[in-house]
Amino acid sequence: MSATTPIKSPRWLTAHALAVFAFLYLPIVILILYSFNGQGVGGFPPRNLTFNWYRILFNDAPIWDSVLNSLLVAAAAMLIALLFGIPAALALDRAQFPGKALFRRLVLLPLILPGIITGLSLSMLFRVAEVKLSLLTIILGHGTALISVATTEVFAGLQKLNRAQEEASLDLGATYCQTFWRITVPNLKLSIIGAALLIFTLSMDEIAVSFFLIGRDNTLPLEIWGRLRRGITPEINAISTIIFLFSLIAIVFWYRLRTRAEVTPEIGAELVETAKH
Amino acid sequence: MFSRAYRTAITVPPLVWVAVFLLVPYLLMFCYSFWSVSDSGTIVHSWNLDNYHELLNKPVYWQTLLRSMWIAARVMFFSMLLGYPLAYLLSFHAGGRKDLYYQLVIIPLWVSYLVRAYAWKTILGTDGVLNTLLQYAHLTSHPLDFLLYSPFAVVLTLTHIYTPFTFLPIYASLEHIPRNLVEASHDLGATPAQTFWRVIFPLSIPGVLAGATFAFVLSLGDFLAPLLLGGPSGIMISNIVVSLFGAAYNWPLGAAISLCMLTLVLGLIFLSERLEKKWSFS
Numbered sequence: 001m002s003a004t005t006p007i008k009s010p011r012w013l014t015a016h017a018l019a020v021f022a023f024l025y026l027p028i029v030i031l032i033l034y035s036f037n038g039q040g041v042g043g044f045p046p047r048n049l050t051f052n053w054y055r056i057l058f059n060d061a062p063i064w065d066s067v068l069n070s071l072l073v074a075a076a077a078m079l080i081a082l083l084f085g086i087p088a089a090l091a092l093d094r095a096q097f098p099g100k101a102l103f104r105r106l107v108l109l110p111l112i113l114p115g116i117i118t119g120l121s122l123s124m125l126f127r128v129a130e131v132k133l134s135l136l137t138i139i140l141g142h143g144t145a146l147i148s149v150a151t152t153e154v155f156a157g158l159q160k161l162n163r164a165q166e167e168a169s170l171d172l173g174a175t176y177c178q179t180f181w182r183i184t185v186p187n188l189k190l191s192i193i194g195a196a197l198l199i200f201t202l203s204m205d206e207i208a209v210s211f212f213l214i215g216r217d218n219t220l221p222l223e224i225w226g227r228l229r230r231g232i233t234p235e236i237n238a239i240s241t242i243i244f245l246f247s248l249i250a251i252v253f254w255y256r257l258r259t260r261a262e263v264t265p266e267i268g269a270e271l272v273e274t275a276k277h
Numbered sequence: 278m279f280s281r282a283y284r285t286a287i288t289v290p291p292l293v294w295v296a297v298f299l300l301v302p303y304l305l306m307f308c309y310s311f312w313s314v315s316d317s318g319t320i321v322h323s324w325n326l327d328n329y330h331e332l333l334n335k336p337v338y339w340q341t342l343l344r345s346m347w348i349a350a351r352v353m354f355f356s357m358l359l360g361y362p363l364a365y366l367l368s369f370h371a372g373g374r375k376d377l378y379y380q381l382v383i384i385p386l387w388v389s390y391l392v393r394a395y396a397w398k399t400i401l402g403t404d405g406v407l408n409t410l411l412q413y414a415h416l417t418s419h420p421l422d423f424l425l426y427s428p429f430a431v432v433l434t435l436t437h438i439y440t441p442f443t444f445l446p447i448y449a450s451l452e453h454i455p456r457n458l459v460e461a462s463h464d465l466g467a468t469p470a471q472t473f474w475r476v477i478f479p480l481s482i483p484g485v486l487a488g489a490t491f492a493f494v495l496s497l498g499d500f501l502a503p504l505l506l507g508g509p510s511g512i513m514i515s516n517i518v519v520s521l522f523g524a525a526y527n528w529p530l531g532a533a534i535s536l537c538m539l540t541l542v543l544g545l546i547f548l549s550e551r552l553e554k555k556w557s558f559s
Contacts, residue, residue: 009369009370013365013366013370014366016366020359020362021381024382026396026400030396031399034399045409084291084294091284091287094284094287103295107295109299110299112490112495112542113542114499115498116498116535117498120306124528125298147294176283205389221389224392236392244388251380255376255380
């Protein structure tokens, strides 16, 4: 059956949707426009269009250092989250152990909890354990918070997995290790890539947890935060425009990868599903 | 079918990690909230209820908490108002363009939270986009200064940030509604409005609850939008926590407030789960 319905959409719904899209995109349009504004962030309409802010940006070493730090943090956090999130999803799917219900709640909690609580509680841990705050503590923080994302995505993938394949593999004499790498992982490929991309993006933009775990080296959002607090910085508009363009490319790439395999968008669905368990 | 060794291998590592980096920190926060700070600024590990006494006796704390909840409630309401009809339109009337529109809702999430919040500052400021346009259209003779540095600015910005988060679970739950139920309702002579209120809406309640919880809880704990756009009247409870951990250097009191927030949030999640169980049909 096709997804089309017998009734036409009322006109006010379409108007409402246009208004919502305008609301969602207005700040982004403003940000891109003002990255070319000769007078910086003030005044309207933007005047004396210029590439000046981009020129200044490319010579701004601290910003590029923070971009590198953020990429490093995001990559490491992604590794941690996958390394512990995938087994966590497997455990929730196919193992019974005491405290399973509590474990499920704890793993998923950072997904719904305001970042400030995760950040603060971890900063207390590091203080008591006398660990100096640095990029490493931020990596541990992001990794821990984002295990929830890896677990939800992979758990949803496991629900759709046909276990008969794994059983067949084991019956035919493959070891658990072989079965895991040859059957389980390839079947979960899309969930894992999706989780990895999502974790990477979320970590790149994370600020509430980082805020409490920051040492001497800034991540990009914290560098931006510092500059916004100090005052007017049109360079921020320029770097955000560049990052936005890169994100768009990543989205198109991911979208094509996904449509080649299967099409249903699942992020929201998984959140609802996991909430039910 | 899975051996004991396999189950141990998939269970123990995440269990240990979660215990060390989630359970222990929460317990530490609990402990901290019963400790105190000496005059020289060191933490005194003697157990007492002083922090909780202070929270109850100083109106500034619970007043700020109430204001934060009021701001969060408005954000929840408005993101629902924006997100639900959009999700409905996409799920039932978008036809082949569904995936494209879906991506269009997600894409703003890829622009940094901070930068979008800051863009609203450019829009709402006294010489900003909105004020210039209003004056140009002769709708006002002088810049409106209540737009920025007010709870209004915080609600607007947080609504902008969390509308996609409310949209996602609602859309997912609408997508899961079997289409033949909707057709049956039409065939049996129900009007579109009846079909919506009697069939579609009740089945989408799990998504609505998840989206509402997201919007409320995440904006309740926000401290960046109030700092950027809130001004003195837009201060939220997390801002107090941040200052207690920073300049004021009173970690135990900050921990007590955080614990209250945590309890409130867990209570809401519990409530929303109970409601969802009541409403989910399978």
